[in-house]
Amino acid sequence: MISMAKANRVSSVVVDRTRMLICSSPILPRTPPPTHLRPSMDLVPVKSFIPLSVKAFSTKSQPSSGGNGLPERVGFLGLGIMGSPMALNLIKAGHDVTVWNRTESKCDPLVSLGAKYKPSPEEVAASCDVTFAMLADPESAVDVACGKNGAASGMTAGKGYVDVSTVDGATSKLISEHIRATGALFLEAPVSGSKKPAEDGQLIFLTAGDEALYERVAPFLDVMGKSRFYLGDVGKGAAMKLVVNMIMGSMMASFSEGILLSEKVGLDPSVLVEVVSQGAISAPMYTLKGPAMVQSKYPTAFPLKHQQKDLRLALGLAESVSQSTPIAAAANELYKVAKSHGLSDQDFSAVIEALKPK
Numbered sequence: 001m002i003s004m005a006k007a008n009r010v011s012s013v014v015v016d017r018t019r020m021l022i023c024s025s026p027i028l029p030r031t032p033p034p035t036h037l038r039p040s041m042d043l044v045p046v047k048s049f050i051p052l053s054v055k056a057f058s059t060k061s062q063p064s065s066g067g068n069g070l071p072e073r074v075g076f077l078g079l080g081i082m083g084s085p086m087a088l089n090l091i092k093a094g095h096d097v098t099v100w101n102r103t104e105s106k107c108d109p110l111v112s113l114g115a116k117y118k119p120s121p122e123e124v125a126a127s128c129d130v131t132f133a134m135l136a137d138p139e140s141a142v143d144v145a146c147g148k149n150g151a152a153s154g155m156t157a158g159k160g161y162v163d164v165s166t167v168d169g170a171t172s173k174l175i176s177e178h179i180r181a182t183g184a185l186f187l188e189a190p191v192s193g194s195k196k197p198a199e200d201g202q203l204i205f206l207t208a209g210d211e212a213l214y215e216r217v218a219p220f221l222d223v224m225g226k227s228r229f230y231l232g233d234v235g236k237g238a239a240m241k242l243v244v245n246m247i248m249g250s251m252m253a254s255f256s257e258g259i260l261l262s263e264k265v266g267l268d269p270s271v272l273v274e275v276v277s278q279g280a281i282s283a284p285m286y287t288l289k290g291p292a293m294v295q296s297k298y299p300t301a302f303p304l305k306h307q308q309k310d311l312r313l314a315l316g317l318a319e320s321v322s323q324s325t326p327i328a329a330a331a332n333e334l335y336k337v338a339k340s341h342g343l344s345d346q347d348f349s350a351v352i353e354a355l356k357p358k
């Protein structure tokens with residue numbers, strides 16, 4: 001179902017995976033649970049632990065089968081900027097997709113294209129072999145997976161849960177615990193790449209958790225993405241994603257300062273964007289967003305509130321290993337100011353507004 005060119009790109013990363021597994025670093029030290037993980041939350045209790053049987057699944061990435069020879073039924077929870085195009089690509093590729101979203105109306109376009117609808121995460125999980133979740137933040141990811149009528153309540157042995165939201169490692173481990181207690185398998189698989197790569201099936205998956213599930217869902221990841229990395233134990237995928245987005249948030253803050261400084265000293269900021277694009281610090285992100293930023297336009301691809309969330313979580317990760325991150329800490333403050341100016345739902349490039357005199 002994927003083109004040969006795409007298949008080749010994907011397979012080259014899979015070969016590299018062996019090296020990545022060998023190079024993986026020790027597990028990070030434990031950190032105190034964040035507020036949304038504390039016991040006051042209305043979570044469905046973890047059932048008694050059922051040992052995993054990785055032998056239950058093939059270690060080959062295809063064919064995609066629910067273990068009964070029939071095609072896997074795929075669930076998708078969370079149809080925001082990212083989840084909608086990801087689920088759409090699965091439908092377009094001919095998969096049997098069942099969707100749920102908190103705001104039900106967002107399911108309609110996908111249902112009109114052939115998706116099934118279920119009224120709760122639990123019912124999606126119960127009716128599907130593998131369920132993906134693409135949710136806003138740690139709180140919503142935990143609620144949808146482990147809360148009342150959450151996905152874990154519909155999980156049983158033989159099923160799989162793949163959380164592609166950007167969350168911290170502690171959140172991912174909590175969700176993993178709830179899912180695995182049902183006998184099902186868990187994979188965290190946050191994505192690098194924004195709205196357009198999601199639409200184009202060009203995301204980069206940063207996965208960790210049950211390797212048998214990684215192999216099993218590889219055909220789906222290959223529909224939605226251009227490459228995939230398997231990084232080891234639960235938490236490693238979350239950590240990789242947070243480090244990448246920490247760098248990205250600082251880059252955007254620095255670019256914003258440059259645009260405004262160039263303007264103030266009488267340079268044309270559009271020329272600055274062009275100069276940057278031709279040199280060693282060129283980045284697709286600058287080329288894509290720079291021209292609009294110069295015109296004070298921020299069409300939302302990656303909401304600013306999510307970038308600030310990622311910086312916050314990355315700073316927590318850094319603190320847990322006593323790694324100094326002063327640049328990211330300063331950038332985080334800037335995104336917080338931007339949020340206080342009502343820019344949460346704008347693209348994260350709107351952080352430049354926080355540097356303008358009000």
Ligand SMILES: NC(=O)C1=CN([C@@H]2O[C@H](COP(=O)(O)OP(=O)(O)OC[C@H]3O[C@@H](n4cnc5c(N)ncnc54)[C@H](OP(=O)(O)O)[C@@H]3O)[C@@H](O)[C@H]2O)C=CC1
Nearest residue numbers: 078079080081082102103135136140166194195301302306
């Ligand atoms: N946009 C991007 O460029 C990228 C985003 N990401 C990450 O992917 C995730 C999703 O991002 P994106 O699609 O942009 O975000 P959106 O804000 O567009 O969508 C968020 C989704 O989460 C749901 N949601 C939020 N709160 C709750 C809740 N309490 N209970 C149930 N569902 C809830 C929303 O439901 P509803 O529709 O009802 O509001 C919606 O489906 C985030 O973790 C983000 O950091 C990763 C890579 C790129």
Ligand SMILES: O=CC(=O)O
Nearest residue numbers: 191192193194302
């Ligand atoms: O998380 C955002 C992205 O562009 O990647």
